[in-house]
Amino acid sequence: MDKLEGLRAFVKVVEHGSFSEAGRALRLSRSAVSKYIADLENDLGVQLLNRTTRHVSPTENGQAYFERVLGVLGDLDAADQAVADLQATPRGLLRVNAPMSFGTLQLGPAIADFMVRYPDLRIQLVLSDQQVDPVQDGLDVTLRIADLEASSLIARKIMPIDRAVCASPDYLAKHGMPRHPSDLREHNCLTYGYLSTGNQWKLSGKDGDHWIQPPWTLCVNNAEVLRDAAVGGRGVALLPVFIANAALHSGELQEVLSDYRAPPLTLYAIYPPTRHLALKVRLFIDFLVERFSAATR
Structure with a gap:
């Protein structure tokens, strides 16, 4: 044997x-x-x-x-x-999983630049908003935007993900501008379905923390869909800033309750435990930290 x-x-x-x-x-x-x-x-x-x-x-x-x-x-x-x-040249296949919206809006350009830096690598990128098992699915790196639960997997923080409460000017003209987090109970809210806090929103300001159970009209596990619904005047959404930015700059969305902040989420790189991290994995995670930490300064 x-x-x-x-x-x-x-x-x-x-x-x-x-x-x-x-x-x-x-x-x-x-x-x-x-x-x-x-x-x-x-x-x-x-x-x-x-x-x-x-x-x-x-x-x-x-x-x-x-x-x-x-x-x-x-x-x-x-x-x-x-x-x-010792060869200092990563080769072979690197399998990466990431959330759909982050993958299309942020990770795609980063992957392209990473490929220029390391042309001998082949990269398989799987975008999904479903929770996956990195070990069962044979993934080298899994990117998650979440509050992580206890796990045997190793997690490295890449960057914080800021969020903002947004609505379209048309919606606000019809329904009024919320002045306090408690006012959200009188509005149509658009919520993300897979956050660990469920549908509760936590907003913090000078008068303390406020936990709001918004009366939602749309609950979906993709933030781009929430953004589009908010742009269409369907309600108030709590959105990652990287998803809402373009609409905020164009005026399609307007930030509300700007004196209050939702706690930022965190982007993590997750990988199976090992005594010696594969060069291709280490270089990829280091690249993401370098790229996205610079973007948040």
Whole structure:
């Protein structure tokens, strides 16, 4: 048995909870992965995995072995990567996931410039407003605008995302200008559907913090749709400034409640934990920090 390949197969089975998914990740057949695990168990004289028709999970011995094997493979990968990094030229495929609006408005131009800097890289960019699993989906970097929950993944802050309360001049002419956050309860509001705070808006000013449960007429998980609805006079929206900027500058939207501020969101780069971050991932994240931190100064 190739012990190293057996260890890699074992780790993938534990991570994916499935022989078939592990096989897909390793580009091996299910039977090949199963044989690797059987050979490992025979060699060690212990059962490493509990198997059911729907799921595979480590035994107590298997969990302890998994944690030690991760360290061993991490050291090997780090050694390989350290040698590869001496070449100082990132190559291969970089798989990136990002929110739809940020991807089209901000990340697209950045990706183009990054490709000029590192022409030997191939980049697969997947834009989606749905939450994805970076490990299950085989992603190198996932960009998220959110308040992150506890996770085993590593997150690096890229930049804050400021937000503003906006409405069209036509809407304000018909419904009046809100002067205080509590006035929003009398307005049609357009809300983002996937924020961790639900549909509550927090606005802070000199008189403290105000939590508003806006009476919404549109709830959607894409901020460009909210912006377009606000431009069309459908109501008041709490929008990321990078999405609202063009409409604010053109006069299609007007900022309201400017004495109050919503807490900024944060753009994070998320990647699986590793002892030695792949050069292509490190360079990409460093590039984003450099580019977007400069834009916020």
